[in-house]
Amino acid sequence: MKFKFIISFLVFMPLLTFAQNKKSKADNLFYGYQYQQAITEYKKEMEKNPLTNHQLLNLADSYFSKGSFDNASELYLEVNKNDTIMSVNRFNKMLQSLSKISERDRVKTFLRSKADKLSPELLENAEFNYSLLEIPNKNDNNIIRDLGINSPQGDFSPAFYKNGILFSSSRSRNSKNVYEPTGESYLNIYFARINSSNALVDVEAFKEIPATEFHKSTPYYSSKLSTFFYILSNTEDGELRYDENGKNALAIGTLSENGRFRFILKDLSTSFYYPFFDDTTERLYFAANFDDSYGGTDLYYVYTNNGQIMSAPINLGPRINSPGNEIAPYIFDGSLYFSSDVFYGLGGMDIYKSNILADEAYTIPVNLGEGINSKSDDFGFIIERSKDDDGLSGFFASNRKGGKGGDDLYAFELDETPGLKTFALGGKVVNLRNKAGLQGAQVRLLNQQGDILKEVVSGTDGSFRIEIPWMSQVTIQAMSDGYSIFSTTYSEEGMKEIQNTAYNMGLAKMEDLITEKEEKTVLKLKKFYFDKGKSTMNAQVETELKKVIDAVERFPQIRLRIESYTDSRGSSSYNKRLSQDRANTIKQYLLSNGLNSHNIIEATGYGEEKIVNNCTNGAYCLDFLHKQNERTLFVVE
Structure with missing residues (x-):
């Protein structure tokens, strides 16, 4: 390349x-x-x-x-x-x-x-992609088409512009200037029209960007700003400029459609590559090799205001950048596409895709697989929806076998977005009582059969991030020694909703859920009452029973004894029967909402057998004193 x-x-x-x-x-x-x-x-x-x-x-x-x-x-x-x-x-x-x-x-x-x-990100990225590349490839290689406009020299870095693409090439410019390391012409920008067959035709040097005797390359056009972004050699008065070590670097310049040119990223000792302007966020992405690089060239972005740089470069971090070289960022449909020569690819530079999450984190970059990628260098990927909206199409560059020169442009058509779809989730595991993060909690994803797909451990602040290939259903679990278990199952629709949110899971300690009452260990609940003389469910009863269900879900091994009591008003036999009916109603509700017979030892109605005050038969008491005797206890065994 x-x-x-x-x-x-x-x-x-x-x-x-x-x-x-x-x-x-x-x-x-x-x-x-x-x-x-x-x-x-x-x-x-x-x-x-x-x-x-x-x-x-x-x-x-x-x-x-x-x-x-x-x-x-x-x-x-x-x-x-x-x-x-x-x-x-x-x-x-x-x-x-x-x-x-x-x-x-x-x-x-x-x-x-x-x-x-x-870095844990590098290890996880490698493990994920090694597993991915073992999955049989479903790509149809016939979607990749060589293009007739390629030259024996290098042709690469396509960028959409109006009814065609801009691209870079070292093909001859009829200039005496030659770039010595390659022996070819300095890089220049060309335009090719896209015809009805999605082929490139009518290639010509792009004259809207002023000519230069030196490098001019990797263009990107922002329709929002009506501005070209591209790289060019650092020059002054038509001559190359060097730093104190004799190095000539590449800068990023912009050219507005009214003809105004300016350098926006320029350093005599640092080269910038592959500018991409995101019209939605107004971030300018690019590749460079700064001191904080994780390897060779890394991907960065800067905040802009109408293209004016407003921040220092921000490294995309170890989830994206690696010990290798990362270049050619491109954002489409909420995903970042880029190329990397990291060791776990198919060979040379490969094209990867990472979804951009709501918290500005990135999912594991996934290799786009054979077809788009090869054992050679594949890079400069761009994609858009087809004009009839029945698929996707785009271009990339590769030096794979069968081309005309070192790098050639290729076209592709796809029925759906390329790259393995993944389910990524991030958030925190917290103490349910005080919302403090729990360090060292286990977070698991399970499939429909209950098999553990992946497990991670929460960080010092309880944070976690976990990712797996997409599936139709997933169960999310969190657990920590001395705490309850969190477990919830989602279908695909639910998975789509939660993966772009900060997903927090609260775990409870058993002592936070229980209390001592009447010399028994019982679940800590608000007191609730059935309607007078009835044993049917009402909203108040249901609200508290949901807390019982939640407690048992958090502590699946818990065993309960349901005890129901009435006050002394009415006959003893009536009260006994009423309390037993209420106990049975509670048991039936719990069994029909996820609990099983293991969790409920028995449900017993005691009627007025265990009055807790002096309001026994025949005694005059105010209503609130009688109410003290009407109660239900969930005794923890």
Whole structure:
């Protein structure tokens, strides 16, 4: 991928000074991107003196660039074992190399052995995608179409514009200027019209963006702002500008349709790539390699006001960014599409999709699978609804076999949104009484058969996030030592509603649900009354019985004895029968609403047998004193 090569060149250019200071011919060849010659020269130097770890890594990178992954992985592993100088980006290359030589199980073992040193997001992303790639591919590869407008040079970075697309290319511009690392023309922006067959025709240099002798690439057009965003070389008075280390970086510029140009992200020592402006949020997304990078290039965004930068760059975090390179962000229908060369893909750069949640978190990025992705580099994915609204279509770039040049543009049509649909849930496990977060609580997702699909542990503040492939029904459980169990089942409709909310689960301690009364341990409830002389349910009774059901659901092993009492008014036999009918009504309601015979030992009506005050037969008492004797106890055994 030529644009990836440019990224590497700009990232490593400051090291040229290092290479020249060492006065090693092999180093000079390596930093000049002459990898095959560097391999030969490093081998010669090894015969005379051992290579430094820096040089061993250069040699490993050279092997990696030439596709000799067995040699590359051997060297990466050697340096990783003996030293700590390996960058996270080279760590990714080491695992990529192992994956390339069919050592995926070895990669998994390596990840497990380093689990305490790697981010939990990286481990979870890897595990999820490894499992995903084992699922038989359902994509129809015939949806991918090569395009006749590709050139022998690199063609990539498509972007929708009016009735066609803009794209980047290093095809000849009839200019004497040549970009030395590739030997081809500097990148330029072109336009191609989309015809009725969704093919690209009538390619021409895009003249609405002013010409430059140097790089001009990866355009994006915002219809909301009527503005072009694109990258270009840092220049001044028509000449390239360099930082103190001799590096020329790429900046992001904008051009409004009235012809006003301005740089909006510019740093002589930092390159910016692949701008994408989200019209909905007015965020400008891009790729860059700042100091807080998780690997190579990471994805960032800045807040804007009508395209004017209003914040410092914000890293999308370890759920999206990895030890590899992430580029080409694109948002469609609430999902972020991007490309990454992280080690757990199909090979090279792959296209991933992550759903953007309500709390601005991201679901696990899922590989779009074979067809869209290949063993080569696949990147620059864009998608839109078909004009007749019966499907989806779009474009991406790839250097897969069968193309015309290093990178080629491909078109696709889909019946539905690409990528595995997932169910992602986030929130907190809290103490039901004081709403404090519970650390270390187990959160589980179970399928319809009751099998545990995934389990995570809540963080210090009780927070959790869990994700699985989509299914028709899921049961969510939370539990913690000394606390109740939370368990609720949702169908697909309910799953859709809750996954975009902060989902909090309250757990109770048994002592918060019980109290001592009449020298018995009973459930803590508000006192309730049946209608006078009746044993049928009413709203007040039902409200309190729902609390009983909730308590038993939280503590499934709980066993209850239902005791119903009346006051002394009326005959003893009538009161006995009435209280037994009320006890039976309560038992039947509980059994028909989820409890079982294990939870209810017995339901007994005692009538006026156990008066708690002096209001016995024949005694005169006010009504509120008689009411003290009319009660129902749920005795915990």
